[in-house]
Amino acid sequence: MWRNSLSFSSKLSHYNSSYSVSLLRTSPKPSYHGLLGRSSSTSPQSTSAGDTVKWSDAGPGIVNFGAHAASASTADVSSLAASSVLKAKDVADLAKHYGRCYWELSKARLSMLVVATSGTGYILGSSSSVDYLGLCCTCAGTMMVAASANSLNQVFEVNNDAKMKRTRHRPLPSGRLTVPHAITWASSVGVAGTALLACEANMLAAGLAASNLFLYAFVYTPLKQIHPVNTWVGAIVGAIPPLLGWAAASGQISLNGMILPAALYFWQLPHFMALAYLCRKDYADGGFRMFSLADASGQRTASVALRNCLYLLPLGYLAYDWGITSGWFCVESTLLALAISGTAASFYMNRTAKTARxxxxxxxxxxxxxxxxxxxxxxxxxxQSMPVEKSHKFVELLPSLESGVDNSEHFPQRKYRCEVVGAQACPPVAYASVAPFPFLPAPAYVSS
Known part of the structure; x- marks a missing residue:
C-alpha cells in the first residue's frame, strides 16, 4: 500500500514536472525586465533529473526576442531615415529642375545684361553719392521685369522655337515646363518687379519698366513674324533700361541721360544684324521675318550695320561736351567706335560668316x-557745375568791367600792375578784349 502510494506520488510529481515543462514551452515568455530581476538560486527545479528546467534555459530565447525587437526597431528607423533622405533628394531634384527651367525661361544672361545697363544708368543719374540700396532695388526690379518679358516671349514663340535647332531644347518646346506654368511665373515676377520699382524707386521708373515689358512681349514678339522692322523696335526696347535707371536715380528724364540709351540703340543694330546673318537658316525655319532673309547678298544687312557703327562715333564727344564725363572718355569712346566700325567695314566689303562673326x-x-x-x-x-559757375561769374563781372570798377580781387595781376603804375587810374576794358579769353587777366593801360 505504501509502495503504491509512493509510486502514485512519484507519478504525480513526474506529471507535474512534465506539465510545467510543457507549460514553459508553450506559454508566452515573460518580460525581459522580469527575468533580470530573478536570481539563479530561485530557479525552480523538478524532482526528476532528466526533466530539469531552469529559468536560465529560457534566457537565451528572451534575449533573442529582445535582439529581434531591437533589430526590427533599427530597421524601422533606418527605413524612415532612408525615406526621409529620398524625400529630401526628391525635393532637391525638383528645386534644381524648376530652377534650371526658370533660368532658361528668363534668359538669365540676357536679363543680367539688361540689369547692367540699368545699373549704369542709375549711377550716371545719381549725384555725387550713390544710393546703393536704391541701386540694388532698381537692379532687382529690372531683373524681374526682364525675366517676365523673356518668359512671355518664349510662351508666344513656343511653336516657332520647336522648329529651330538653336531653341528647340528650351523648357517649353522640350516639354520640361507647361505653358500655364510659364505664364504664371512670368506674371508673378513681372508684377513683383514693377511693384518693387514703384515702391523703392519712383512711378516714372515703374512706368518705363511696364511700358518696356508691354513693348517687348506684345509688340516686338509678334512683329518678328510679320515684318523685318522688328529689329528696330527691339533696339528701342534695349535702349529703355538705362533710361529707367537714370529716372530711378534722378526722378526725371533729361538730355544728359540719353547718351547711354543712344549708344545701346545704335549698338544693337550691328549686333543683331550679325546674328541674323549667321542664323539665317534657323530664322527661316522658325518662320521669323528677319531683315537678313530678304537680303540674299547681305549687302543691305552689312550697310545697316556699318551705318549704325558710325553713329557711335560722336557719343563720346557729346558726353564730354554735356559735362557727363571727362575728356579722356571722348578719346576712348572714339577709338572704341572706330574699332567696331572697322569690323563692320570688313563685313561690308567681304560678306562671309567669318567677318560677320x-x-x-x-x-x-x-x-x-x-x-x-x-x-x-x-x-x-x-x-559738372564748375564750368557753369565760372561762366556765370564772368557774366557778372562784365558790367563792372565796363563801368571801370576795380575788380582787383578777381584779377590779382591787374592789381599788381595798377600799383606799379602809381596813382593813375586804369581805363575801362572793352568787352571784346576779354570775351574770347575769359580766363586771362584784363590788360592794364599806361598813359603816355
Whole structure:
C-alpha cells in the first residue's frame, strides 16, 4: 500500500514536472525586465533529473526576442531615415529642375545684361553719392521685369522655337515646363518687379519698366513674324533700361541721360544684324521675318550695320561736351567706335560668316567697355557745375568791367600792375578784349 502510494506520488510529481515543462514551452515568455530581476538560486527545479528546467534555459530565447525587437526597431528607423533622405533628394531634384527651367525661361544672361545697363544708368543719374540700396532695388526690379518679358516671349514663340535647332531644347518646346506654368511665373515676377520699382524707386521708373515689358512681349514678339522692322523696335526696347535707371536715380528724364540709351540703340543694330546673318537658316525655319532673309547678298544687312557703327562715333564727344564725363572718355569712346566700325567695314566689303562673326564678337566687347568708361570718367555734380559757375561769374563781372570798377580781387595781376603804375587810374576794358579769353587777366593801360 505504501509502495503504491509512493509510486502514485512519484507519478504525480513526474506529471507535474512534465506539465510545467510543457507549460514553459508553450506559454508566452515573460518580460525581459522580469527575468533580470530573478536570481539563479530561485530557479525552480523538478524532482526528476532528466526533466530539469531552469529559468536560465529560457534566457537565451528572451534575449533573442529582445535582439529581434531591437533589430526590427533599427530597421524601422533606418527605413524612415532612408525615406526621409529620398524625400529630401526628391525635393532637391525638383528645386534644381524648376530652377534650371526658370533660368532658361528668363534668359538669365540676357536679363543680367539688361540689369547692367540699368545699373549704369542709375549711377550716371545719381549725384555725387550713390544710393546703393536704391541701386540694388532698381537692379532687382529690372531683373524681374526682364525675366517676365523673356518668359512671355518664349510662351508666344513656343511653336516657332520647336522648329529651330538653336531653341528647340528650351523648357517649353522640350516639354520640361507647361505653358500655364510659364505664364504664371512670368506674371508673378513681372508684377513683383514693377511693384518693387514703384515702391523703392519712383512711378516714372515703374512706368518705363511696364511700358518696356508691354513693348517687348506684345509688340516686338509678334512683329518678328510679320515684318523685318522688328529689329528696330527691339533696339528701342534695349535702349529703355538705362533710361529707367537714370529716372530711378534722378526722378526725371533729361538730355544728359540719353547718351547711354543712344549708344545701346545704335549698338544693337550691328549686333543683331550679325546674328541674323549667321542664323539665317534657323530664322527661316522658325518662320521669323528677319531683315537678313530678304537680303540674299547681305549687302543691305552689312550697310545697316556699318551705318549704325558710325553713329557711335560722336557719343563720346557729346558726353564730354554735356559735362557727363571727362575728356579722356571722348578719346576712348572714339577709338572704341572706330574699332567696331572697322569690323563692320570688313563685313561690308567681304560678306562671309567669318567677318560677320568678327563683327558680332566686337559688339560683345564694345558695350561693357563703353559702360565701364562712362563709370570711370563720369563727373560728379560739383565737377559738372564748375564750368557753369565760372561762366556765370564772368557774366557778372562784365558790367563792372565796363563801368571801370576795380575788380582787383578777381584779377590779382591787374592789381599788381595798377600799383606799379602809381596813382593813375586804369581805363575801362572793352568787352571784346576779354570775351574770347575769359580766363586771362584784363590788360592794364599806361598813359603816355
Amino acid at each position: 568678327r563683327m558680332f564678337h566686337a559688339s560683345l566687347l564694345y558695350l561693357p567697355v563703353f559702360m565701364s568708361g562712362l563709370l570711370v570718367h563720369r563727373l560728379s555734380d560739383s565737377e
